Amino acid sequence: MRVTLKIWRQASRGGSGKFVSYPVDNVNPDMSMLECLDVLNEQLIERGEEPVAFEHDCREGICGSCGFMINGVAHGPLPATTVCQLTMRHFKDGETLTLEPWRARAFPLIKDLVVDRRSFDRIIASGGYISTSTGGACDGNDILVPKETADRAMDAAACIGCGACVAACPNASAALFTGAKITHLGVLPQGKPEQDRRAIAMVAQMNAEGFGGCTNIGECTGVCPKEIPLEVIAAMNRDYLRGSWRARDNVVTPIRPFTEWSTGSKLKNDPTGG
Amino acid sequence: MATTVIGTREIRPIRFWESTNGQKAIMAVTGIVLLLFVFFHMLGNLQFFEGREQINFYGAALRRFPEALWAARVILLVSVVLHIWSSVKLAVRKNGARPTGYTARKNINSSYASRTMYWSGPILLAFIIYHLLHLTAGAIQPGGAFVEGDVYGNLVKGFSVWYVSLWYIISMILLGLHIRHGAWSLFQSLGMNHPRHTPLLKKLAMLFAVVVVLGYVAIPVSILAGVRP
Numbered sequence: 364m365r366v367t368l369k370i371w372r373q374a375s376r377g378g379s380g381k382f383v384s385y386p387v388d389n390v391n392p393d394m395s396m397l398e399c400l401d402v403l404n405e406q407l408i409e410r411g412e413e414p415v416a417f418e419h420d421c422r423e424g425i426c427g428s429c430g431f432m433i434n435g436v437a438h439g440p441l442p443a444t445t446v447c448q449l450t451m452r453h454f455k456d457g458e459t460l461t462l463e464p465w466r467a468r469a470f471p472l473i474k475d476l477v478v479d480r481r482s483f484d485r486i487i488a489s490g491g492y493i494s495t496s497t498g499g500a501c502d503g504n505d506i507l508v509p510k511e512t513a514d515r516a517m518d519a520a521a522c523i524g525c526g527a528c529v530a531a532c533p534n535a536s537a538a539l540f541t542g543a544k545i546t547h548l549g550v551l552p553q554g555k556p557e558q559d560r561r562a563i564a565m566v567a568q569m570n571a572e573g574f575g576g577c578t579n580i581g582e583c584t585g586v587c588p589k590e591i592p593l594e595v596i597a598a599m600n601r602d603y604l605r606g607s608w609r610a611r612d613n614v615v616t617p618i619r620p621f622t623e624w625s626t627g628s629k630l631k632n633d634p635t636g637g
Numbered sequence: 638m639a640t641t642v643i644g645t646r647e648i649r650p651i652r653f654w655e656s657t658n659g660q661k662a663i664m665a666v667t668g669i670v671l672l673l674f675v676f677f678h679m680l681g682n683l684q685f686f687e688g689r690e691q692i693n694f695y696g697a698a699l700r701r702f703p704e705a706l707w708a709a710r711v712i713l714l715v716s717v718v719l720h721i722w723s724s725v726k727l728a729v730r731k732n733g734a735r736p737t738g739y740t741a742r743k744n745i746n747s748s749y750a751s752r753t754m755y756w757s758g759p760i761l762l763a764f765i766i767y768h769l770l771h772l773t774a775g776a777i778q779p780g781g782a783f784v785e786g787d788v789y790g791n792l793v794k795g796f797s798v799w800y801v802s803l804w805y806i807i808s809m810i811l812l813g814l815h816i817r818h819g820a821w822s823l824f825q826s827l828g829m830n831h832p833r834h835t836p837l838l839k840k841l842a843m844l845f846a847v848v849v850v851l852g853y854v855a856i857p858v859s860i861l862a863g864v865r866p
């Protein structure tokens with residue numbers, strides 16, 4: 364089959380970008396979307412042109428590296444599928460596919476289809492962990508966890524941090540991601556001791572990054588490759604409200620997003636060299 | 638690595654007040670007040686169909702206890718102000734959160750009502766101001782002189798003007814849209830979501846919206862149609 368890929372090309376962060384159309388012939392319907400881009404890139408390299416930059420790692424839908432908009436839908440038209448798992452047979456022969464990067468202030472563009480998602484890392488660093496003394500591992504069944512609770516935690520923990528939820532949200536809110544991280548620890552006994560602090564700190568960091576506020580629209584869960592439910596956002600709200608009510612300590616210290624484009628600030632030492 | 642500590646909101650209420658989740662909680666609580674008002678106001682209005690005497694009596698009865706009336710008005714005013722304040726804060730955030738827009742973005746999993754809250758809300762505000770000037774203060778007098786205390790007559794005069802009725806009906810439909818999303822969304826904002834209960838809540842929100850729209854719209858429609866009790 365053949366498709367036309369209309370791709371957002373932008374050489375660098377500061378620059379301006381534009382769409383460029385590339386016809387790709389001999390597309391094997393069993394290829395993934397990323398393999399189709401590989402084929403295109405080989406052709407571009409042969410022609411001496413700059414290949415299209417896109418992010419990828421596992422190519423089996425579990426790492427969360429890949430992702431872009433295909434015809435206006437994050438990760439493309441197939442539900443619960445990342446672009447690395449999306450095969451070309453789901454498109455029509457001769458179809459034009461518009462590939463566009465995630466667009467959000469907190470996800471500054473690096474190049475072509477690659478955006479900087481370290482704002483997610485900072486949200487996790489602010490509270491997406493449990494504090495535990497290291498030492499000998501405790502017995503597997505020391506802490507009993509009901510099966511249902513384990514399942515709920517596991518469902519939330521399935522989030523791979525791809526960023527599609529932010530990309531699809533009309534508010535560019537990171538509520539689904541943050542909610543998933545808060546929930547997967549919060550429902551487990553190991554996560555309970557830090558539940559209040561975690562919610563307050565992660566919400567504070569999420570707000571500091573310049574994401575929009577959630578208004579419960581629901582686009583996020585529709586595009587999420589791991590089908591994280593809106594329920595996790597309610598869980599985040601619950602933990603946040605309860606935590607704010609009960610909080611004694613007030614040592615919430617969100618760190619400044621260091622990608623300067625994401626804050627409009629003029630920081631000197633931007634590690635990306637921006 | 639530049640990890641400057643920022644935004645240390647040392648004071649808990651301020652931290653809450655400034656957070657997206659805090660603002661949504663404020664919207665939800667004030668939204669509940671407004672929803673209750675909308676429902677009971679509708680029940681009150683429907684006494685129109687029991688005739689001139691009943692609705693005028695109702696209007697007078699409300700004014701018999703000015704302290705209670707003003708207490709209710711103050712609660713409503715505070716709720717509206719906080720509701721709008723939060724919506725403005727969230728709207729400002731939304732506008733800053735995506736500096737470069739998409740060429741194409743498709744909605745695949747959301748209701749029209751949820752996507753248009755920032756439209757239905759402000760239009761409702763315009764309606765509320767107009768509505769107070771028209772039927773509470775009598776400052777706008779479409780269709781004939783406003784008579785203090787003659788609720789029935791004021792309604793008939795006002796709604797006999799077709800564009801007054803039309804504006805009212807459109808506003809009520811927008812209110813219906815606002816409620817269709819808001820009445821379940823507020824539970825989510827307050828941390829309540831359950832795979833079994835939330836689908837039911839969404840249905841109830843829809844039912845509530847339909848009842849409210851029909852309840853309010855019945856009055857101008859029957860006046861325009863010439864059916865007067």
Ligand code: HEM
Nearest residue numbers: 578664665668671672724754755758759762819822823826
């Ligand atoms: C009678 C009038 C009103 C009622 C009954 C009402 C009710 C509600 C409710 C229940 C919510 C959901 C809150 C939540 O999800 O936490 C909501 C959201 C909202 N309201 Fe209102 N509201 C009214 C008037 C207004 C006005 C006058 C404005 C604006 C100027 C407004 C703007 C908004 C916006 C923008 C939202 C969306 C925020 C969101 O979904 O998170 N509303 N409203």
Ligand code: SF4
Nearest residue numbers: 522523525526528587
């Ligand atoms: S919640 Fe879903 S869409 Fe959002 S980052 Fe996690 S896996 Fe991706």
Ligand code: FES
Nearest residue numbers: 420422427429447
């Ligand atoms: S490359 Fe790992 S999820 Fe797509």
